[in-house]
Amino acid sequence: MSAHIIDGKATANELLDEVAAGTSEFTSTAGRKPCLATVLVGDDPASHTYVKMKRNRSAKVGMESRYVQLPGTTTTDELVAEITGLSADPTVDGILLQHPVPAHVDERAAFEAIDPSKDVDGVTMHSFAAMAFGEPGFHSCTPGGIMRLIDAYDIPVAGAHAVVVGRSPILGKPVGMLLLARDATVTYCHSKTADLAAQVAEADIVVAAVGRPELIRGEWIKPGAAVLDAGYNPGNIGDVEYATAAERAGLITPVPGGVGPMTIAVLLEQTLTSARSRG
Amino acid sequence: MSAHIIDGKATANELLDEVAAGTSEFTSTAGRKPCLATVLVGDDPASHTYVKMKRNRSAKVGMESRYVQLPGTTTTDELVAEITGLSADPTVDGILLQHPVPAHVDERAAFEAIDPSKDVDGVTMHSFAAMAFGEPGFHSCTPGGIMRLIDAYDIPVAGAHAVVVGRSPILGKPVGMLLLARDATVTYCHSKTADLAAQVAEADIVVAAVGRPELIRGEWIKPGAAVLDAGYNPGNIGDVEYATAAERAGLITPVPGGVGPMTIAVLLEQTLTSARSRG
Numbered sequence: 001m002s003a004h005i006i007d008g009k010a011t012a013n014e015l016l017d018e019v020a021a022g023t024s025e026f027t028s029t030a031g032r033k034p035c036l037a038t039v040l041v042g043d044d045p046a047s048h049t050y051v052k053m054k055r056n057r058s059a060k061v062g063m064e065s066r067y068v069q070l071p072g073t074t075t076t077d078e079l080v081a082e083i084t085g086l087s088a089d090p091t092v093d094g095i096l097l098q099h100p101v102p103a104h105v106d107e108r109a110a111f112e113a114i115d116p117s118k119d120v121d122g123v124t125m126h127s128f129a130a131m132a133f134g135e136p137g138f139h140s141c142t143p144g145g146i147m148r149l150i151d152a153y154d155i156p157v158a159g160a161h162a163v164v165v166g167r168s169p170i171l172g173k174p175v176g177m178l179l180l181a182r183d184a185t186v187t188y189c190h191s192k193t194a195d196l197a198a199q200v201a202e203a204d205i206v207v208a209a210v211g212r213p214e215l216i217r218g219e220w221i222k223p224g225a226a227v228l229d230a231g232y233n234p235g236n237i238g239d240v241e242y243a244t245a246a247e248r249a250g251l252i253t254p255v256p257g258g259v260g261p262m263t264i265a266v267l268l269e270q271t272l273t274s275a276r277s278r279g
Numbered sequence: 280m281s282a283h284i285i286d287g288k289a290t291a292n293e294l295l296d297e298v299a300a301g302t303s304e305f306t307s308t309a310g311r312k313p314c315l316a317t318v319l320v321g322d323d324p325a326s327h328t329y330v331k332m333k334r335n336r337s338a339k340v341g342m343e344s345r346y347v348q349l350p351g352t353t354t355t356d357e358l359v360a361e362i363t364g365l366s367a368d369p370t371v372d373g374i375l376l377q378h379p380v381p382a383h384v385d386e387r388a389a390f391e392a393i394d395p396s397k398d399v400d401g402v403t404m405h406s407f408a409a410m411a412f413g414e415p416g417f418h419s420c421t422p423g424g425i426m427r428l429i430d431a432y433d434i435p436v437a438g439a440h441a442v443v444v445g446r447s448p449i450l451g452k453p454v455g456m457l458l459l460a461r462d463a464t465v466t467y468c469h470s471k472t473a474d475l476a477a478q479v480a481e482a483d484i485v486v487a488a489v490g491r492p493e494l495i496r497g498e499w500i501k502p503g504a505a506v507l508d509a510g511y512n513p514g515n516i517g518d519v520e521y522a523t524a525a526e527r528a529g530l531i532t533p534v535p536g537g538v539g540p541m542t543i544a545v546l547l548e549q550t551l552t553s554a555r556s557r558g
Binding site (some may be wrong): 082108123128129130132133135158159160161167169174176177180183184185186187188189190192193194214 | 377387404405407408409411412414437438440446448449455456459462463464465467468469471472473478503
């Protein structure tokens with residue numbers, strides 16, 4: 001058996017086309033473009049690249065992007081003040097704080113300065129609880145992207161057993177809550193899990209969100225399972241041992257070109273949603 | 280084999296004794312008693328009884344209780360205004376909205392009017408995310424009570440497989456997050472779970488939080504597992520089939536006298552904590 005490969009790039013491009021069309025319509029109706037503010041602290045090269053990608057994509061779908069670059073010496077108070085200003089600014093629809101921030105900054109405090117109605121990256125405590133409780137709010141972008149892939153490929157969720165490997169506040173924890181809200185039985189695994197192989201072997205849906213190259217072995221995958229790999233490790237290696245997993249899975253995301261492209265698409269989709277809600 | 284019985288009443292009484300001593304000390308230092316405001320909408324007899332119990336217990340540990348009784352016809356706006364007033368009132372340390380509220384009221388909106396720093400019942404979205412992320416905040420009282428029983432009886436959590444049956448916003452979901460934050464592997468089961476028996480059979484820790492009498496059969500319990508039953512169904516029946524489960528479990532909570540008594544104790548402990556933080 002060989003898995004059907006989930007084409008995240010194609011699904012992301014479809015979503016981006018919809019967002020571009022919606023943005024064009026919004027712009028002509030509202031007389032302004034949706035605006036995403038991106039905030040970068042310090043000069044980590046990878047973060048620079050990510051922010052640049054996000055800004056380019058914003059422009060490509062017709063959005064305005066506001067770029068706030070702060071020195072690596074920025075304090076928590078200064079960063080919170082900056083983000084609070086963007087939260088209050090009526091010309092800003094969405095706020096993205098590129099993370100990780102430098103170690104001396106209280107990242108949680110900075111995230112919480114984002115008004116939930118502009119939290120298009122889905123990083124606030126409010127957005128997390130909204131995902132868990134099925135209340136209105138924005139999704140964390142990668143979890144939101146995973147759910148959109150699941151729907152694009154008609155993967156059954158209700159009653160399925162989903163195993164999420166990883167428990168970070170913006171990836172593992174929220175994707176588990178989104179799956180639970182859709183009636184999956186959800187197991188959270190992590191570095192302290194006693195027998196990861198046995199847990200993964202039970203899964204109809206595996207979400208890998210741990211950031212350790214090929215931690216999840218192909219032979220663990222239940223035949224026919226859907227495998228969504230949000231890992232992106234140096235050398236374009238995912239968290240799943242792809243080649244052997246693809247022999248057993250029913251559906252699988254490659255790395256790159258699987259989950260990755262969805263993240264920016266969801267970010268921009270949510271920025272448009274925010275703009276529409278503000279008019 | 281026969282399980283060791285977890286004496287929730289004794290553990291709760293120890294905690295209440297500590298809270299009473301702390302309340303006495305706080306009162307003499309601060310020159311005022313900690314104050315818990317309880318809000319009841321309508322005249323459901325069971326809710327009346329619960330609120331009365333909570334007020335009596337507050338008095339017994341030396342706290343002041345403020346009682347706000349509103350007619351069953353109260354609108355969401357009126358209830359939100361009342362709770363917003365209590366949130367702003369410097370003489371109030373904790374706010375408890377007795378739930379369920381009448382069906383025409385937006386319960387979530389009412390909960391969210393509680394300032395998180397006074398959310399001693401742990402019902403707000405902020406408190407939920409704080410439990411999930413390990414941020415400072417109050418626990419939902421029954422989940423907090425379950426964690427205190429687990430600690431009182433030295434039940435190992437890190438690396439254990441915990442199965443939570445139920446996923447309500449103030450019971451199942453938060454107790455799973457508290458267990459995950461303590462490094463358990465956590466599985467959420469619910470009414471759509473395909474094979475509940477098989478899931479429960481894997482659990483080192485079973486938390487029953489579903490409100491269906493004896494849904495969890497004794498024969499499903501893994502020998503030696505810890506069973507915490509937060510169910511409280513008519514006729515003093517838990518969610519776990521107690522007699523047969525007690526033959527297999529290592530530790531088990533009875534109903535009543537297990538998880539139940541812990542809830543009020545945690546509520547009052549958190550009210551004292553809130554009062555201390557305000558001075």
